[in-house]
Amino acid sequence: MIKKKNSEIEKDYLKKINKIQKLNKAYYVNSKPIVEDKIYDELKKNILDLEKKYYFLKNEMSPSTSVGYKPSKNFKKVRHMTPMLSLGNAFNRDDLINFEKKIYNFLSFNHNTKIEYSVEPKIDGISASLFYKDGKFIQGLSRGDGAQGEDITENLKTIEDIPKDLNGKDYPHEIDIRGEVFINNSDFENLKNKFANPRNAASGSLRQKDPKETKKIPLRFVAYTFGYSKDLKIKNQFEFLVSLKKWGFKTNEFNKVISGIENLITNHKKIEEQRNKIDFDIDGLVYKVNDFNLQKRLGYAANAPRWAVAHKFSANKSISEILKIEIQIGRTGALTPVAKIKPVNIGGVLVSNATLHNEDEINRKDIRLGDTVIVERAGDVIPHVISVDKKKRNKNSKKFVFPKKCPSCGFETIKEFNKITKKFDAVRRCPDRGFECEKIAIEKIKHFISKDAFNIDGFGKKIVESFWAKKLIRYPNDIFNLDYKVISKLEGWGDISVANLKYSIETKKKITLSRFIYSMGIRHIGQENAKLIAKNLNSLDNFLSMKNQLDFRHLLNIDGIGDTQIISIQNFFSNKKNLLMLEKFKKIIEILPEEENIIGGIFKGKTFMLTGKLEGISRAEAKSLIEKNSGKISSNVNKKLDYLVIGDKPTIRKVNEAKDLNIKVISQKDFLKMLNFKDF
Ligand code: IVH
Numbered sequence: 001m002i003k004k005k006n007s008e009i010e011k012d013y014l015k016k017i018n019k020i021q022k023l024n025k026a027y028y029v030n031s032k033p034i035v036e037d038k039i040y041d042e043l044k045k046n047i048l049d050l051e052k053k054y055y056f057l058k059n060e061m062s063p064s065t066s067v068g069y070k071p072s073k074n075f076k077k078v079r080h081m082t083p084m085l086s087l088g089n090a091f092n093r094d095d096l097i098n099f100e101k102k103i104y105n106f107l108s109f110n111h112n113t114k115i116e117y118s119v120e121p122k123i124d125g126i127s128a129s130l131f132y133k134d135g136k137f138i139q140g141l142s143r144g145d146g147a148q149g150e151d152i153t154e155n156l157k158t159i160e161d162i163p164k165d166l167n168g169k170d171y172p173h174e175i176d177i178r179g180e181v182f183i184n185n186s187d188f189e190n191l192k193n194k195f196a197n198p199r200n201a202a203s204g205s206l207r208q209k210d211p212k213e214t215k216k217i218p219l220r221f222v223a224y225t226f227g228y229s230k231d232l233k234i235k236n237q238f239e240f241l242v243s244l245k246k247w248g249f250k251t252n253e254f255n256k257v258i259s260g261i262e263n264l265i266t267n268h269k270k271i272e273e274q275r276n277k278i279d280f281d282i283d284g285l286v287y288k289v290n291d292f293n294l295q296k297r298l299g300y301a302a303n304a305p306r307w308a309v310a311h312k313f314s315a316n317k318s319i320s321e322i323l324k325i326e327i328q329i330g331r332t333g334a335l336t337p338v339a340k341i342k343p344v345n346i347g348g349v350l351v352s353n354a355t356l357h358n359e360d361e362i363n364r365k366d367i368r369l370g371d372t373v374i375v376e377r378a379g380d381v382i383p384h385v386i387s388v389d390k391k392k393r394n395k396n397s398k399k400f401v402f403p404k405k406c407p408s409c410g411f412e413t414i415k416e417f418n419k420i421t422k423k424f425d426a427v428r429r430c431p432d433r434g435f436e437c438e439k440i441a442i443e444k445i446k447h448f449i450s451k452d453a454f455n456i457d458g459f460g461k462k463i464v465e466s467f468w469a470k471k472l473i474r475y476p477n478d479i480f481n482l483d484y485k486v487i488s489k490l491e492g493w494g495d496i497s498v499a500n501l502k503y504s505i506e507t508k509k510k511i512t513l514s515r516f517i518y519s520m521g522i523r524h525i526g527q528e529n530a531k532l533i534a535k536n537l538n539s540l541d542n543f544l545s546m547k548n549q550l551d552f553r554h555l556l557n558i559d560g561i562g563d564t565q566i567i568s569i570q571n572f573f574s575n576k577k578n579l580l581m582l583e584k585f586k587k588i589i590e591i592l593p594e595e596e597n598i599i600g601g602i603f604k605g606k607t608f609m610l611t612g613k614l615e616g617i618s619r620a621e622a623k624s625l626i627e628k629n630s631g632k633i634s635s636n637v638n639k640k641l642d643y644l645v646i647g648d649k650p651t652i653r654k655v656n657e658a659k660d661l662n663i664k665v666i667s668q669k670d671f672l673k674m675l676n677f678k679d680f
Helices: 006-029 037-053 093-107 153-157 185-191 198-206 211-216 237-247 261-277 292-298 359-365 438-449 461-469 476-481 484-488 495-507 513-519 527-537 540-548 553-557 563-573 576-588 619-628 652-660 668-674
Strands: 077-079 088-090 116-123 126-133 136-142 148-150 174-183 219-230 256-259 282-289 308-312 316-329 335-346 349-355 372-377 384-388 414-418 423-429 510-512 590-592 607-611 643-646 664-667
Touching (some): 093 261, 093 292, 093 308, 093 619, 116 261, 126 198, 126 219, 174 185, 174 198, 198 211, 237 292, 261 282, 316 349, 335 372, 349 384, 510 513, 513 527, 513 540, 527 540, 527 553, 540 576, 607 619, 607 652, 643 652, 652 664
Parallel strands (some): 088 308, 643 664
Antiparallel strands (some): 077 148, 116 282, 126 136, 174 219, 282 308, 372 384
């Protein structure tokens, strides 16, 4: 096969991009389409096909990254005063019970205490944050990556539902009002040929460079929360929603206050039935603990609040047939069986893979090759097999035998024993031996470049696989030592794309410690734990010097780190390949300060230890209060300890040890007084 020159492919692609831009301009700017929809669609498909085939092709004007005419990367980036976070999902009763249980435990509430929720439809649009100072709309930002958004003030000003001046007098001096920008389904009818769905239409027009373009599309805005605020006197979410209306915002007519899981479920069913009659897309309901005081106490875990959840609408289901069962190997060595099924359309999406979760699940449901199965697709979650129609099963079918050896490296797989549940794990694993197993190594590198880790622009999973196959990478650090000469000769790579890649990689050498720790892909060390460890260790050298430690128990002082995490960290540092990799990173990366502003709280420099049962507050909340106020937590009495907080039935030995060391022993009441808490 003659290799078509990359420069030729790029040239041809750019020509098509140019053409589509002209067509877009004619449609959006001049409102005078110059070709039939069919021709436009063909050109669009052509571009998308090219991008699929040659992954180096990328252009900000491509219909895959933008919609309409000139959405721009030129918007000014602005840091949100309070990050714009996402929500955890709940799909069924169990998820909701779990959500509420965590809240009760955290708050140490008994079940006679009722929790009220503000219940709001979750509109499937684009969120925006609007800053008002003394009632005047000053600046509007897109969500961006949650930490930084784009300044799209002028575009937002074109939306009628967004008040330029707030009504009344009782608004706070300063406030970020947050809500959803969306488009009504009836308005989308006229835009059907240009956008895949209403959400894309809203997002595309909101990010037009020219606000006049935004104005042409009937965007709407519904407000539902706030970020930063100064002097907000409101006590709960529902009252806040009422105030939003008074100030001139539109709020959702389906908003209400409900308590009790069963009542939430009844309401969910009712709204889901009406869903098709509503003129905009909603993909579930959002439940927020109504009381702002409780919200504050509950706080946030990693990227989402503990006080809110999105209860998604039920999944779509379809019947299909299992053609093949493949075993995938994940970053942590988990062997996940995946069913290749006869493609079926489930809720508008063609599904041909469905996860079977793990070995136990296959055995429990007795899933076999050739079986007729019901497949479910819920939200953005991977489709899964719910049940087997055994009546339709072929008499000759045989039980599926799960491989006992890793299909990638051939190593004996294991099932771990959980000391707490006293059961064997449902998941079979290839034991993680660093980078010995090819599949695990590839997955580790994919994790390394992923969004929440090193986040290297333009370096996707497909490139990891291709570079691996070409033996260009074996370890994450190889990414910083690529042979660009070799890459530029590879099919699909041109000078421009190589230069872009090099640039993206170079800019990511500066990274926060928490991201770096997370990127190592240590099992059980997710983003939240990585942040906690980074905060505790404070420097790359401290992290690297852990290799000299046999005992990692001091990490138990960190709230959230338990035996499971310690064992995992120990395993990581006992592997020579990992150590070698860390040594190399020491010479490559430079540590940046953490992304969040750690403001010196009243417990700065102070270490606390808790003993005995606390009253009206859980241990988790007490720990979180200490950390929120910049304090540290210790799990044993030592000289560095400043305060031992005693609850009911404390461990006498600990109290005596503390007294011997002249450490202040204080009651729970004293502790809460220090924080100005009057509620307990
Ligand atoms: S509250 C931390 N309320 O859902 C609080 N979000 O996955 C997060 N959304 O980015 C936002 N309707 O775009 C909230 N009534 C509602 C919402 C809502 C839609 C979207 C929003 C957010 C995403 C969270």
